[in-house]
Every structure is written in structure tokens, then in C-alpha cells.
Amino acid sequence: MYPNFIQHLKNHISLTEDDIKVLSTYVKIKSIKKKEFLLKEGQICKGNYFVETGLLRMFYINEKGTEQITQFALENWWLSDYMSLMMQAPSKFYLQTVEDSEIAVIEHQEQEELFKKLPQLERYFRIMMQRAYAASQMRVKYFHDFSKEENYRQFVSLFPKFIQRIPQYMLASYLGITPEYLSELRKKHP
Amino acid sequence: MYPNFIQHLKNHISLTEDDIKVLSTYVKIKSIKKKEFLLKEGQICKGNYFVETGLLRMFYINEKGTEQITQFALENWWLSDYMSLMMQAPSKFYLQTVEDSEIAVIEHQEQEELFKKLPQLERYFRIMMQRAYAASQMRVKYFHDFSKEENYRQFVSLFPKFIQRIPQYMLASYLGITPEYLSELRKKHP
DNA sequence: TAAAAAACTTAAGCTGGTTTAAGAAATAAT
DNA sequence: ATTATTTCTTAAACCAGCTTAAGTTTTTTA
Numbered sequence: 001m002y003p004n005f006i007q008h009l010k011n012h013i014s015l016t017e018d019d020i021k022v023l024s025t026y027v028k029i030k031s032i033k034k035k036e037f038l039l040k041e042g043q044i045c046k047g048n049y050f051v052e053t054g055l056l057r058m059f060y061i062n063e064k065g066t067e068q069i070t071q072f073a074l075e076n077w078w079l080s081d082y083m084s085l086m087m088q089a090p091s092k093f094y095l096q097t098v099e100d101s102e103i104a105v106i107e108h109q110e111q112e113e114l115f116k117k118l119p120q121l122e123r124y125f126r127i128m129m130q131r132a133y134a135a136s137q138m139r140v141k142y143f144h145d146f147s148k149e150e151n152y153r154q155f156v157s158l159f160p161k162f163i164q165r166i167p168q169y170m171l172a173s174y175l176g177i178t179p180e181y182l183s184e185l186r187k188k189h190p
Numbered sequence: 191m192y193p194n195f196i197q198h199l200k201n202h203i204s205l206t207e208d209d210i211k212v213l214s215t216y217v218k219i220k221s222i223k224k225k226e227f228l229l230k231e232g233q234i235c236k237g238n239y240f241v242e243t244g245l246l247r248m249f250y251i252n253e254k255g256t257e258q259i260t261q262f263a264l265e266n267w268w269l270s271d272y273m274s275l276m277m278q279a280p281s282k283f284y285l286q287t288v289e290d291s292e293i294a295v296i297e298h299q300e301q302e303e304l305f306k307k308l309p310q311l312e313r314y315f316r317i318m319m320q321r322a323y324a325a326s327q328m329r330v331k332y333f334h335d336f337s338k339e340e341n342y343r344q345f346v347s348l349f350p351k352f353i354q355r356i357p358q359y360m361l362a363s364y365l366g367i368t369p370e371y372l373s374e375l376r377k378k379h380p
Numbered sequence: 381t382a383a384a385a386a387a388c389t390t391a392a393g394c395t396g397g398t399t400t401a402a403g404a405a406a407t408a409a410t
Numbered sequence: 411a412t413t414a415t416t417t418c419t420t421a422a423a424c425c426a427g428c429t430t431a432a433g434t435t436t437t438t439t440a
Contacts, residue, residue: 068334
């Protein structure tokens, strides 16, 4: 059952065979084609999503009608609109696959029940949320600290394989620049 | 013992009198004068900090030698450099009181022991970290979405009391603008 | 394999926000 | 109360990154 998912849990908490059976009744895996949506603006976010294989992006549409990507999620990352999930309020975001993906889903409705049966999951998600928040704290720093050009160069040198999986305009959007300006930067520094 | 702190825990998990006694042996409260540091760049972050009363700020110093504030923490918020705390690696941030403050501290060394004695705390911190991360997701959106001027106006209208507790240059730093430009915005839109 | 659609590039003009430098006002210390 | 320090303001020159508009290349679809 979903090798990455189970291994990822086992890296942080201990699970018996029985625990895994319980998990498998609560955690559904979905195979999702490229460019399908898990969430659209205005909908209430219903699940927490783990990328078993593939790639997710989170974005919103600004006043000018252009997509602004706020996050990507690669293999072994959780992603959701946690504000919408917690408050059960309409989301301002879209969640969409960038590639054909296998996504493990914990439905919000069933989460409390699952956590009661497997209380270790509270610890697991405490660690996941702390890790995500820590990454976010660092990202705020880089965002403020570096110019767009420096940000671009850093991203390319840190994630050379990742940038080959996404179109340029998505990288531009994530970096908060126009595709035109990214094109200029690439010419200047190939 | 620290009314805000205990009440805050009780809002999310149940605690017996005995639990509270255990807590009081692990959670120290510190009275800290304005402008003292809980963490400086280069140090390894040693604790998770809860603001009982007062105000904390987190900032770093950029290449130009100017302070860039990344976060504030008011009453009933937790704050730490979670990357430094998790990895026990040198921090790139400073944590400093903005006002005289009472801060409840969970030392990193003792955290695992405390969590073993009070496993409900895993749930409590899972919720706290999820909440912080959710706020951070929204902040990334606002940061991208609004111009500096719109960001300033929104901040003022959302937190009118808060801005009276901090000097203008700290607001400018948090918003990612120069004090000169903030001054211009204030003149334009008092 | 041809046509349509999506993604990327080029270049000129423009703007939101910075820099620099000086002075004014408020707060803290003696 | 006076001085020193910190905070805030003003204004002009400047620049990183955007906009607009057109053209080119790559990918997808029929």
C-alpha cells in the first residue's frame, strides 16, 4: 500500500501491521491525470494531500486574471489549503496536478476519527506541520533578502532537476516575476 | 501559573490538575525587559517561546546591515526559529522583545521528555503549527498579491491597535519597505 | 504531417519603490 | 531641564522589474 506514504510515516512514528490496516481504510489513494484539480477557488478544502508520485501546485488568480503560484509539492510532501481546511471556509486557492500523479488523501471529515484510532499520527503531523512552517519561515527570508535575479539563480542551483519538470512560466510565477523578465534573466545568465 | 498559557492549552486539549503540575516543572516563565534577546544569529535556537504578555519580534540582518523583520508574536502566540530548533543548526535570525514581556519557554532538550509525559501536547502543537503554517500560506498570498501601499493600508485597518505598539520603522521593515517610503504613504493616506 | 495552441523571446518605454542626504521631531538619559 | 539618541519626514535622482506588443519556437491535437 503506497510505499512512499507508509515509509514516510515509519520514518517518524512506529506502525504495527494492524495500524497499517486501519490506515488503509481511511487513506485513499487517487490516480490523477495531469492538470486536474483537487481544489478550486470558492470550494471548501476537503482533504490533506500527500504526493506519492508526481507533482502538485497551489496557486491563486489575481485581479489581473493571471495565475500566481504559491507552492509546489513534490514526492513525499503534504499540501493543502490549511486555512480553508481548518476553518472549513471557502478557499482562495487552486490545487492542481502538474504531472500525472498518485495522491494519498486524508479526508477532513474522517481525520479526527483516524487520529483517535492512531494517536501517533498527531505526532507525525505535528512534525510535518512544523517542518512546513520552518520551510516557510526560511522562504520569507529568501524572498525579502534576495533580488529576483538572485532568487532565480538560487532556485536553479538548488533544484536543477525540478526546473526541468515545470514550464518556465510556472517558475516565473512561483518566483513572482513575469515570464518576460525570466527570459531576460536566462539570456543574461544561462 | 501563567493564566494565558494554561487557558490556551485548555482551549485545545484537556488537562488535569496533575498534568498542570507536570507542565509547571517543564515550562519556565521568564520576565524579559524590552529589547533583550532570546536568540541571536549564529546561536542554536534552544527553546519554543509562548508570549504570555508583551511582544516579540523575529528579524535578520541583511547584507546592507539593515534589520529585516519577518514576524511579530503577540500575546498567546508561539514563536521560534523552527528550522534552527529542529535541526539544532545555527540560526540566521534574532529573537528579541519589543516590550517588557513574560515568556513561557519549552526548552528543546526537555521537549521530548515532556511530550512523553503529556502526549496530548503532540495534538496541541500539531494544531499550533498547522495554524502558524496556514497563516503563513495566507501571508505569502497577500505579499504577492498586494502592492506595498495596499499591504500597508490592509495592515493598518486590520491591526489598528497593534501599530500603536511598534515604531514606524519596524512596521516598514515588516512590510518590506523603507521608512522613507512608509512616511510618504502615510502622508498620502493618513 | 499539418494546423492550432501553448510556451518562450525580444525590445522599448514606463512606474513603484529605493537611495541619498539633510533636517525636524520625539523619546530617553543625565 | 538639557543633551544625546532615536525616530520620522522631505525631496530629487535613480533603477529593478513590469507592460505592451510583436514575433519565434515548441508541443499538442486532428
